[in-house]
Amino acid sequence: MRTLGVAALAIAALAGHAGAARAQAPAERVALTRLRDSISFSHDTTAILRLERVMIERARAERDDPMHHLRLGLIALRLSELRPGMPHLDDALGEFEWAAELRPEWPWPWYGIGLAESRGTDRAAGFAGGLYTMLGLDRDRLAGSAFVRALEVDPTFANGLLEFARIALAQRIDAPVQPALEALRRATASPVGWDPALLLARGRLERLGGDPDSAVLAFRRAQLLGRDNGLAWLELARTIPLTGPISGDSGLLRRQQTWHAYRTGLRLADASVLAGYRRDLEPITDPGVLAQFERLSDSARVDWLERFWTDRDALELREPGARIAEHYRRWNLAVQSFRLPPFRRRYRWGIEVYLSGDTEFDDRGVVLLRHGEPTVRIEWPKARQAVRLNPLTKSYGSESWRYDRPDGTMTLHFIAREDPQDYRLVPTPAELDVAGDQLALRAHELPGLARMLRAGDASIGWVSEDVRRNGLASMAIATRSDSWERGYRDVLSGRAQWLAAGVRDGKPLVHIVYAIDADAVRARGSADSTGQVPARIRASFFDRNGRAVATLDTVQYLGVPSDRARLVAARAEVPVAPGALRVRVGVELDPELGMVFPVDSLIAPRPDAPRLQVSAVLLGQAGRSLPWSVTRADTAWLDAGGVYAAGDTLTVYTEAYGVPAGEGAT
Template sequence: MHPAPSISGPLVAFLLAAAACPLAAQSPAARPHLAAFSDSVRRVSNPTALERGLEAVKADRSGGMSWRESRKGWIAYRIGELTEGRRWLDEAVRYFDEAIYRDSKWADPYVGLAETKLLLEQRGMVVKSSMHHRDGVYYEDAALEHLASALQHQPEYPAAVALLGRLLLDLDAPLFPQPLAKAIKASARHDANGPVPQLLLGRWLRKQGRLDQAAAAFRRYGELGGDGGLADLELARVLYLQGQGAAAVRTYLAGTARAGTLARTALRRDLTWFATDEELRRFDSLPPDSVGARVRQIWAERDAAALRPAGDRLQEHLRRWWQVQEKFRLVGRGKKARFGWGLSGTPQQLGGDALELGTWALFQPGSLPESDPRALGIDARGVIYMRHGEPEARASWHGTVEGQTPSSCFAANESWKYELPTGPIVLHFCASEALGTTAPTSLVSMLPLSADMIGARSALDPSFARLELDLRAYELAVHLKGRLASNRSGADFGPVAPRITQTIPQRAQQFGEASLALGLATDTHPLDYERDLEPTVQVYAVGHPSGSGRALVVFALPGERLHPETLQGRVVYPVRMRVTAVDTARGHTRTLDTLRYFAAQDTIRKGAYLYGTLELPLTPGSYYVRALFEQQKQRAAGAAGRPEVPVPGMPGRLTMSDLITGAAGSGLNWTHRGRRISLNPLDSYPSGSDVELYYEISGTEPDRRYRTSVELARTGGGAGQGKDRIALGFTDRATARELLVQRAIGLGQLLPGRYLLTVRIEENATGRQVVRERMINVRAER
């Protein structure tokens, strides 16, 4: 219910005064007055008052006809905004049509028509043709045509320029109709229109492959006062297409440091292709001056996780983005489809011991719910491609099944296989009414149980080959049943049930659901290698109040996984090693990249290892550390790391380094601060041996005593049985601001298993404490 009408004298006077303006009021000098009319009407929220104002405008015959009809259109449009249904919106269309008929070169009624038809589209109204609306044209498309007409006739018309930005600013790679593209070019010729037309022109030129002109338009957008960060983002995409990948990465990252509101929105949209919900929530909570650092950190973390050089993941993202825009854009009425992430397309007939196969083969797979704007304009293949890139393998099948009504999967289908760190996944795509019926546009968790369709996937995973055999057996049973039914001998051959056990289809369904969930929750850019070196890696961190901390990487590589070479008559093992550490709070990245030739008297036999250490200087903080080992000629590599590596060293606080464990006689030692520290590259200790322990305590006070408690406790199954715990304690007096501690812990008769080593330091005078833990592997004594 709207409030009781209260038509005021000033409102009627304003409408009459506006209606009395002569046609000459459409001159450039009078345009601010024209815009003021529609703006003032939009501020009125009482439909009845607006109706009375409309009657007043109708009754007044002064001024130009086009002027008067356009004003009537804006009043009817505003009433339509405030009321339900389409009556007043249809009236607005009629008024604006008449205004255009009276003066076809005036932009204002074209803008009014565009606004009205966008609202009709938003309300889902059935399309009606009219004076300036051809049959078969949807409201949204008609609105873009009207906007193009407005700008072609008056490229500097403020309301048209503003609507242009409102409609197209959020579309990274819009498919402009040709008339609108011409209108954008015309509008961009006038700097008075501001920066937005330049931005839209640059996007159109980029889509046409006119890259130098696109780059110039994006630069001009920034020069006219546009968001500098958005200008750099768009320019980075052009630079990548020009083959300047490194420059594209530099420009993109530089732009994050000067991102305004529009750039922040665009960067979030760009991150949404792959970022986790937690990453996006953190991004949304940032103050403006922290956006750039956070975006750079996200990309650095992706590089570190994939053990790639800095900027590599972003460059791959720019490649994927352009591929998706070219290959997986939605067309036709699906072009505005929005994606959610729920699983769909799963049959519900798995309750019994067996099922009728026809129910599965005829089931209609659904598309992802249209609720999430993260993939605007892109089909489901594009969503997956942005996360994982080119699939390892693809499979599809084209055909029909006799006696069945073809489902959307029979219209078009495709399956993609990816090798993730957690194992293989296979993702299925089918055509759908929601996203398009001529291509496999929608994700489904399960394909129809057609033997031919499933058989086409047999090379992707063994489960499809097994399922195909079951389906062929079923089809044979159906055929035999038909043959027996037509036998006229009268003999009773017994029933041949066309049924199939549920076990294999159920497993296929579960595999599909798990693949879909993983595919939408992860992103990958894996290194392309044929053989895993299977390294054993330990990462330790030590620090110092001066800020001179470091990460120590201890590694062991199995000899049988390595390939030897001969260099100057000696056996050597060339191994390229890269260590990457990402500061998880600030996004800074430190990298060590080196090639070592390990000399050996002979080839390393099976069961023996090549081992060593790497050091990476770090400042205090928390780091994500990963190490990569490669034999590039052999296309062999292996990686491992530690997601949270705390480097101590904050002055004034009691802190402790990692617990570095080793074994005397292991053959590997680390010289640090004048001490020889034993290491254990295989991280395994026989029962009855000693564990050499080293750690550093910072922030101690001279002459104060510090109580140390050390505990080894078995974890997992069997804990609490036999000898599964060691506890000991001792007290040290500090002589300086730090303590360097080396001790040996005898394992005695501890049972084999995994043990948690806990070291707790307490300052006797104040009760200040610090605790560190790590796992110890105890094996049976040999």
């Protein structure tokens, strides 16, 4: 680690002193910046203390020179970092305030006050933190006021602009986003506003203020002007998904741009930018996955993250690049709606079931990042008055969320006990602070709640316990997995099966046989003069490690069925890797009408197996079921329904592998 001697520190401290000018000269600002940068590299406490004593003696002789007090303030700030148990921070604040009294028209004294305040104890996180916040005496508010004063003196003061922007981004109650934005916009009209760091700060504030297009422009400028612009690329990836749709053809360009920015930023990332990538993964992964990410080399990390996101695209039957774009869209929504207050989060150990440990988002935000917006969100009215005699029973609100998923409904309940902005998961609606009549009005939307309200005296005990167990299971799914389920306004009825039989390009061939509601096909066929109805088929196949080994995304055209038909059947096929696989299949007639089947299993036999393996058995009726031309002379028939009459004649087809020609096997 680099260390500086006392002589070098003294030279840095005294260089550039231009006397007590009315307006702070550029040389004086440069001298202060050099001093701050020089001592920031030094860990030699003895040398810095010796320098402080030298500067104190000089300040005693020239008490009215503000530069002496500014230098002493910077030295005390550095000592407060090296000796946190000593009162150096108070010394720094006193020196900066003295300089502000001598030269209130200079920006540096106010900037120093802001630095000292921002490094002090955060009273908002301690006892009576809410009171300090209401009085404007929390750390961020005090520091922000000082930085504002520095900018009032000099609107182009780059250091003050950066710190004011940082405070606006970090402050969670009454954050001065618009004042900081206005200051940065004014600075952009001058050369100082084109500093890459200021452009990055402006981009973050534009995004927080709800203008992602302006944020993208600021990040692109920072990317062009900065020498190490990995952070600019990452911020672009975080912002591009907010500028418009990310799904379908209309979102293709945004998905491509997001993925390009994400990968490019990762290749250019230094340690601080890499920490940003890690933070983006935290809410949807566990510590073991994060530890694996940290152990990877730079090149391996790029491949690992590409697999991380593309596997999720495939699992949710999404277009490439859609899942990461959706993640950043959710992140922005969580920042806007579910940020925690600045107060320290306290848990009721042994009582609360889920302890997220997240310091930025409440439990609603954690669930949102993992699973997106719920199908149904109920914000319950309060049951009692806000003022209660017993503070232990107080609450600030209750919510219930329902997710409709292919493999069942996931119902979650939240209550805010500690703070109006801190909602926490509870396993049962019995813990919500909601009046009974209000629960009854919405009970039909929450299956567990409806069961509890219908239960009588004899059954309420076991019904409540069963609802609680289901709630715990939903909480486990909500906080240990992530998803982006395809949702449709109208659910298409039908059935499907997937069968592995045959070989293509040396791989097992999977047949996806599906039958969908004929009425839905007829309704869309009547509006199409061609008499053909497009049906989109999506399928993904995963190995035991959750890696996607094959995907299918195709459109098939179905003929309009007769009035007597109840189902319309079709078949799609895709080669896959052999082995034990998981399968997900979805069928849709349009973006508002479709269905996604629950994840299921499949065994795909090895065509080059060393011993006997048998394919799936294909059943059907010749001339009535769906044909598959195995060879020119052989046709197999597949039926999506699997229901036959007693007198039906069936065809049976299967294949065996791993048996040498001319030999038998049992």
